[in-house]
Amino acid sequence: MPYRSVFHPDLFAGKTVIVTGGGSGIGRCTAHELAALGARVVLLGRKQDKLQVVAGEILEDTGQEALCFACDIRDEDKVRDAVAAIYNAVGQVDGLVNNAGGQFPSPVALISQKGWETVIRTNLTGGFLMAREVFMQGMNKSGGSIVNIVADMWGGMPGMGHSGAARAGMDNFTKTASLEWACAGVRVNAVAPGWIASSGMDTYPESMQQTIKTLRDAVPLKRLGMEAEVSSAICFLLSEGAAFINGDTLRIDGGASQGNVAMFPLPDHANSKPYDGFHRAVVPAVLKDIQ
Ligand SMILES: CCCCCCC/C=C/C(=O)SCCNC(=O)CCNC(=O)[C@H](O)C(C)(C)COP(=O)(O)OP(=O)(O)OC[C@H]1O[C@@H](n2cnc3c(N)ncnc32)[C@H](O)[C@@H]1OP(=O)(O)O
Numbered sequence: 402m403p404y405r406s407v408f409h410p411d412l413f414a415g416k417t418v419i420v421t422g423g424g425s426g427i428g429r430c431t432a433h434e435l436a437a438l439g440a441r442v443v444l445l446g447r448k449q450d451k452l453q454v455v456a457g458e459i460l461e462d463t464g465q466e467a468l469c470f471a472c473d474i475r476d477e478d479k480v481r482d483a484v485a486a487i488y489n490a491v492g493q494v495d496g497l498v499n500n501a502g503g504q505f506p507s508p509v510a511l512i513s514q515k516g517w518e519t520v521i522r523t524n525l526t527g528g529f530l531m532a533r534e535v536f537m538q539g540m541n542k543s544g545g546s547i548v549n550i551v552a553d554m555w556g557g558m559p560g561m562g563h564s565g566a567a568r569a570g571m572d573n574f575t576k577t578a579s580l581e582w583a584c585a586g587v588r589v590n591a592v593a594p595g596w597i598a599s600s601g602m603d604t605y606p607e608s609m610q611q612t613i614k615t616l617r618d619a620v621p622l623k624r625l626g627m628e629a630e631v632s633s634a635i636c637f638l639l640s641e642g643a644a645f646i647n648g649d650t651l652r653i654d655g656g657a658s659q660g661n662v663a664m665f666p667l668p669d670h671a672n673s674k675p676y677d678g679f680h681r682a683v684v685p686a687v688l689k690d691i692q
């Protein structure tokens with residue numbers, strides 16, 4: 402299905418953007434939107450066949466030829482070689498979407514060292530390696546924009562100890578890189594998705610799917626996010642429209658991280674006056690508890 406975008410169709414004309422994890426989910430959606438906006442897209446992931454399928458869809462939908470590079474972002478040598486091959490093929494890289502990642506939900510007490518390191522290397526080290534190589538092999542001279550995908554779990558999240566630690570690290574890396582690379586004309590920002598109904602989420606076990614349904618009800622907008630709602634934010638941050646945004650992290654979570662929705666139930670506007678009952682009942686009770 403062709404991807405509709407809120408942006409002007411020439412937004413990325415003449416630009417080349419690498420999307421890691423471009424073979425599925427949010428990465429695939431972002432690659433489609435970038436191509437629809439005129440970008441030459443480079444898809445990177447571990448499985449060439451998955452990437453080729455997405456490249457075929459992009460060609461059909463937009464007429465743009467996407468390039469595919471198989472690479473495990475946890476392997477320093479492979480990342481260096483893949484980025485060199487990309488620069489060889491395209492000459493200049495204007496954007497990097499550091500999207501590849503994932504985890505297996507597990508209580509921290511049950512995570513093996515190998516499992517911990519797998520998730521840290523996937524979600525932190527891999528993003529660092531990609532950003533460093535793209536910067537050092539050319540973006541340091543041409544300028545550009547990098548968007549890292551982190552995750553909206555700043556208050557901690559049971560089952561996500563390894564991944565949350567990696568994303569917090571990537572968030573801080575975003576800020577340091579934005580400071581160090583600004584003088585080279587490279588902006589570095591991040592997006593922090595909340596719960597997004599992506600194809601990647603479908604891989605989680607049934608027990609986790611039940612948890613996700615419960616979490617969905619705690620989102621102020623009362624739904625999961627959509628892949629396209631993340632890709633549009635990524636496109637904005639990559640674009641000249643965000644030319645003065647650097648080192649920031651944009652939350653895309655339907656408001657889930659604003660305040661403590663578990664402690665402060667949301668007012669029911671349909672059935673009562675705004676905040677009726679909330680200020681009178683909930684706030685005094687909480688204040689009494691903390692006095
Ligand atoms: C308010 C909103 C909050 C927002 C919260 C954010 C929620 C985030 C959601 C998402 O990210 S959604 C979708 C992302 N996609 C995935 O997570 C894909 C599924 N996951 C994976 O494919 C893997 O977990 C991986 C880490 C991304 C890649 O693993 P890889 O294929 O390289 O690992 P393996 O070789 O299979 O395993 C290596 C090592 O890791 C441990 N391990 C892996 N899987 C499990 C598991 N299911 N249970 C326990 N341990 C696991 C294990 O030590 C493996 O070693 P061996 O056992 O093979 O020796």
Ligand SMILES: NC(=O)C1=CN([C@@H]2O[C@H](COP(=O)(O)OP(=O)(O)OC[C@H]3O[C@@H](n4cnc5c(N)ncnc54)[C@H](OP(=O)(O)O)[C@@H]3O)[C@@H](O)[C@H]2O)C=CC1
Nearest residue numbers: 422425426427447448473474501502503552596597599601
């Ligand atoms: N969906 C959600 O609710 C949220 C997702 N996120 C994050 O957003 C990103 C996209 O997630 P989503 O689209 O949902 O999930 P997907 O699982 O569909 O996408 C993850 C992609 O990363 C690639 N990948 C994983 N490990 C590596 C590796 N070592 N080297 C190269 N590529 C790799 C995978 O491809 P392959 O296996 O072929 O290599 C896959 O295409 C991930 O980082 C995810 O953790 C963050 C917050 C919430």
